Amino acid sequence: MRAKTFKGGIHPKEYKELSNQCPITPAFPASKTVTIPVTMGGAPNQPLVKVGDEVAKGQIIASGEGFMNCPVHSSVSGKVKKIQNCLITGNGMAPCIIIEADDAGRETLLPVLNPFETTKEQALARIKEAGIVGMGGASFPAHVKLNPPADKIIDYVLINAAECEPYLTCDERTMLEQPAKVIDGLAIVMHIINGGKDGQGHAKGIIVLEDNKEYILPALENEIAAAGYADKMSVCLVKTKYPQGAEKFIVSAATGREIPSAKLPADAGCVICNVGSICSISDAFRLGMPLIERSLTISGGAVEKPVNLRVPVGTIVSDLMPSCFTLKSEGASEPVKIISGGPMMGFAMASADFPVAKGTSGVTFLTEKETFLEEESQCISCGSCVAKCAMRLSPALIVRELKAGNIEKAKSFGLMDCIECGCCAFVCPAKVNLIQRIRLGKGIVRQKMAEEKTKAAAKAAAEKAEGGK
């Protein structure tokens, strides 16, 4: 099979070998305390518990009324200690519910549900109830994603198994250890997308795998054949290249289509799920288990022995030290950056005292040698960023126009199409802060759009008032 791919992109060193031999091991924070963000994807939730309440594992502790809300469950059986703002991924402070675990072992799971007996609505309700979001980082609520507008015909359900960020291997390990669960999850999603019990849809399932993980392919194909899905599921091998795992390139590599600018995958007839999410979907039906645990990779040159762990959602990363992993401390191998996620798109955190959220796919501790701390210098117009931009934009020109204040020109070079993947900054010899500048530019555009909207609304209201006289 020839591996498919897309134009542009880069080949950062992968460092997968640091952790891809490490089985996913269950772990529990030493402090026996979890700090669960009230909102993890979707619209802002309200806490449903008070300080002092006893909660059961799997009990909903925060949620909201809206369609875009996604409930949050307690990942342990215990007592609510505090509800307060804590440091979370992204370096902001956000309300979190701090629960101290007890030994009572209270558990309230959902009833087991046969996914193939359900209608689309029932299935989507279950997915919402289980609090499932995209687990690759963006944390988009799954019940919204799996319910594309009725006028969009979906041809493919794609599993994003590229895991193109360096260091991270938890998806790789999941597919290796539980191929059956991945296939089951995919079948469930296809059932939903195809309209549930009496649905008419014809969507096929494709697992999009980077060829550095080709060794997992036979296991997945065997599993597909064993489950009797050979006619509607396949595995598509794609070249190992960053940012293969971005939605747009999963779609273009696997199907040859492109997601139109500013549109959703559904506009290209595709729905994309991450490996972690697909497994939680299977668990939500088969075990009645809400999304209260997740697998993640802890790696990086500053970690003594990188690991893959499965921890309760809300585990504070530093609570896993030293029982699960330790950091190197001598000179050059000390960490200088702590990243929630991988080194290309992850967030640099001020400390390791932040909770594992539903979207935390890994924590990377980088040494000074691995990362770069050089200061920005003047763009030398080398064009490397243009050559490597996966979206085929012209980053240096966008930034140049932004500096000159020509927002419209910057847009024509692709300002609003940037997916912030970081390829451009990765190759830039002058270390220009391309992404920061592009983000600022996007902010200006969005603000302008918002202003215009309010202005237009005010004008419309004024006109209405005029007309009413």
Added chain:
Amino acid sequence: MSNKIHVSSSPHFNLKCNTTMIMGTVLFALLPEIIMGIVLFRWAALIRILISVASCVCFEYIFQKVTKQKVVIGNLSACVTGVMMALVSPPTAPVWIFVVGAAVAMIVAKGLFGGIGSNVFNPALTGRAFMFLSFPAAMGASWLTPKTISAVDAISSATTLSAMKAGTFAVEQGTYWQYFIGNRAGCIGETSTLLILISFAFLALAHIIDWRAPVAMVGTVAICSCITGENVAMALMTGGLMFGATFMVTDYATAPLTKKGRLIFGFGCGLITFLIRRLGGYPEGVMFSILIMNSVAPFLNNLTARKYGYGKKAGRPADAKEVK
């Protein structure tokens, strides 16, 4: 854990390659030409290269000091300009002229435009053009013949290009080979097609330069010469075409950034070179063609690639009824 934890925006990974390393690599790629120049023209070449480099670095330093900018001569870009300016000048040019050229290159062409990456015109070529136009007698009247290497003396002979233009050029047996390896009169570093090809291959394979503009330029000259029935091999191997295509057309700041833009840029340089050589008042057109195209380069940047998500491939094809 220490208090050395840094928080900065993604990506946290990059290629371990910076501006200084790129400039260093270009200097390294220029070594064969430098050595060849010294072998052919001895002290005359060495002194001019050294003076040119030293004055470029000095002028950049002075300019940055005076205008209270950060001094960045450490990034070696001034050295590159200095070397290039010397290599495209005749070995008989008076030494003082390089100081003048360096001042124009570093202050007028580069510094005033905003320094590295912001200049519109190639500094080395601007410096040379100034030298050439202001002191024509000093810059092109006499050439050194490398054949008399033991006792290098100046001769007032016409160059190959002027001879070709006048129709008095005769190709003897062995001429091609001598030209190919560079045993001919000419500017200090422009003589050897072979060595320049090696430099080109090295820079292109190291991804320091993009092949598009050079190939388009040389290709255009070759095709035009072929159509008009000229001696194609000689058109390519004489003058500064090869050197210009490898080192000047690929200058980062003064060429377009986009792939399509670079192709058109190279094509334009080739076409103008050909026209000047054939019809213009000067025997050589490489320098002017590149400078002219430099002024167009910012507009050529508008020739971008098709962005992802626009055009035909975007969206679900209308005829996608049922997937097989």
